[in-house]
Amino acid sequence: MKPLHNHRAEAMQRLFAIGAALGPAVTDSLATQRLTPARIGLVQRLHTDGAMSQRQLADALGCTPRNVTGLVDATEALGLVRRDPHPTDRRTTLVSLTDAGTDAVTAWQAHARRVADQVLAGLDDRQVHDLSSALASVLNRLRAGYEDDQS
Amino acid sequence: MKPLHNHRAEAMQRLFAIGAALGPAVTDSLATQRLTPARIGLVQRLHTDGAMSQRQLADALGCTPRNVTGLVDATEALGLVRRDPHPTDRRTTLVSLTDAGTDAVTAWQAHARRVADQVLAGLDDRQVHDLSSALASVLNRLRAGYEDDQS
DNA sequence: TATTGTTATACTCTATAACTATA
C-alpha cells in the first residue's frame, strides 16, 4: 500500500469536485438573462477574437456548424450578436457582437472575478502563487496527455 | 493596479480550464458503453451509498424525480441497475446496482485513477501535498460561499 | 392531505445527414 498514491487520489478528487462546482457557481447567475454556458461561450469568443464567420466559430468552439446556427439564432434573438453578409463571399455569414453583447460579456467577467476573489480568499499570496504553478503543470499534462490517450 | 490580483485571476483561469478539461478527459471513454456523465453519476452514487429510492436519488444527485426516472430507465436498460419494490411502502421503488453495474463503476474508477496519475505526474510529493491543501481551502470557500450568493 | 413515481410537455446542447446557394 502506497500512502503517497492516496494523496494523489485525494488531490484529484478535489480537482474533480472543484471542476464540478466551479461552472455552476459562475453560470447559474446567467439563467435570469436567458443566457447559458454555451451561449456565453459564443459571445465571449467573439469578444476575444472579434467578428468571424459561423464556420470559424464552429472551429473555434469545437462544435458543429449546425450547433453554431442554433447558438447564433438564440443570441441574435437576445440582441447580443448580429448577422451580416460577408463583403465578398456571399455564402458566408459574419457574426459580430452588438453593444448589448459587449455589455453582457463585461458584466459576466466582472461576476466571474467576484467569484474568483471569494473562492481564493482563504489563501495568502504565497499559497496562491504555489497553487497557480501547480495548476499550470496539471494543465500541461492534461492537454499534452489527452491526445495520446486517443491514439 | 494590483499585481497580486493578477496572480489570483490567473489561478482562477487555470482552475476553470482544468475544470473544463478534466470532465471530458475521464468521461469521453464512457461513450462506447452508451454511458454518460449523468448515468455514471447515478451508478456511482448507488455504489457509494447503497440501494435507495428514486426520491432519495433525486435528493442525492440534486435533480428532479422526473430526471431520475429517465436515468434509471437508461441504466436499467443497460443492465447496470435494477428496480425492486419497497418491502413496506408500495409507492416506493428501490434502485440497486447489478453485478454489471458494480463492474462498470470499478472499471470507471480505475480509468479515472490512471488519468489522475498521468495528470499529476509532473509534480513531486511535496507539490502534490501543497496543491491538495490549497484545493481543500478553495473547495470550502466554494461550498460555503455558494449558498450565500443565492440569498 | 402529503408523498412516490409516472406521463405530458418543453427547452437546451449536441450530433449526423441531406440540401441549397455559392465559390
Place this chain on the structure above:
DNA sequence: TATAGTTATAGAGTATAACAATA
C-alpha cells in the same frame, strides 16, 4: 467539385405541471 449555412431528425439532460397510486 468543394464550402457555408440551413433544414430535418435524433438522443441526452434538465425542468415544471398534472396525475395515479399509496400512505
